[in-house]
Amino acid sequence: MSLTDIIVSEIEHGADGTDIKCGVIGEIGTSWPITESEKRVLQATAHAQAQLGCPVIIHPGRNTEAPFQVIRILQEAGGDISKTVMSHLDRTIFESEKLLEFAKLGSYLEYDLFGTEMLNYPFNPDVDMPSDNERIKRLRLLIGEGFEDRIVIAHDIHTKNRLTKFGGHGYSHILTNIVPKMLQRGITQHAVDNILVENPKRWLTFK
Numbered sequence: 001m002s003l004t005d006i007i008v009s010e011i012e013h014g015a016d017g018t019d020i021k022c023g024v025i026g027e028i029g030t031s032w033p034i035t036e037s038e039k040r041v042l043q044a045t046a047h048a049q050a051q052l053g054c055p056v057i058i059h060p061g062r063n064t065e066a067p068f069q070v071i072r073i074l075q076e077a078g079g080d081i082s083k084t085v086m087s088h089l090d091r092t093i094f095e096s097e098k099l100l101e102f103a104k105l106g107s108y109l110e111y112d113l114f115g116t117e118m119l120n121y122p123f124n125p126d127v128d129m130p131s132d133n134e135r136i137k138r139l140r141l142l143i144g145e146g147f148e149d150r151i152v153i154a155h156d157i158h159t160k161n162r163l164t165k166f167g168g169h170g171y172s173h174i175l176t177n178i179v180p181k182m183l184q185r186g187i188t189q190h191a192v193d194n195i196l197v198e199n200p201k202r203w204l205t206f207k
């Protein structure tokens with residue numbers, strides 16, 4: 001069975017021997033520099049997406065060029081970039097000009113490290129992890145440049161210390177703290193609704 005067939009079958013029939021069907025392909029992880037096997041997985045992802053019209057989400061390598069390279073690989077293999085989320089832009093693209101250049105490629109733009117405020121980013125010491133306030137400025141820039149219908153946001157909670165039980169901000173951080181700050185900084189309720197409701201809904205709907 002080819003990699004593409006495995007992915008298609010997990011969406012059409014069920015994953016891991018169950019009848020539970022996957023609703024998205026991903027998060028597909030890639031490194032920097034990208035490896036040959038990661039490239040093959042991306043190509044299989046694009047082939048499956050071309051057949052099914054399903055949503056895809058990508059974890060880019062930790063380098064500004066990584067998201068660009070991934071989009072190119074997906075595109076060349078027939079993937080639908082308009083139904084693809086590029087995650088972790090917070091720690092990947094830092095210059096406004098680069099960000100807008102990437103936005104023009106047409107994928108969803110995900111800022112998903114809300115709540116992660118740290119002096120040193122252990123996965124890449126060269127990177128200054130943005131604060132939530134800086135993330136909101138990024139969103140404002142993208143909205144101002146007409147990309148309101150391409151933005152999605154999340155918390156990427158993957159460690160215990162970020163749960164409320166262990167003293168973290170928990171899963172309500174965006175709704176409780178970030179949305180009020182977005183409004184205070186001039187982002188409209190209409191844009192907030194797009195980012196939190198309409199964009200994810202459109203992304204998650206099969207074509």
Ligand SMILES: [Zn+2]
Binds near residue numbers: 027059087088
């Ligand atoms: Zn990831």
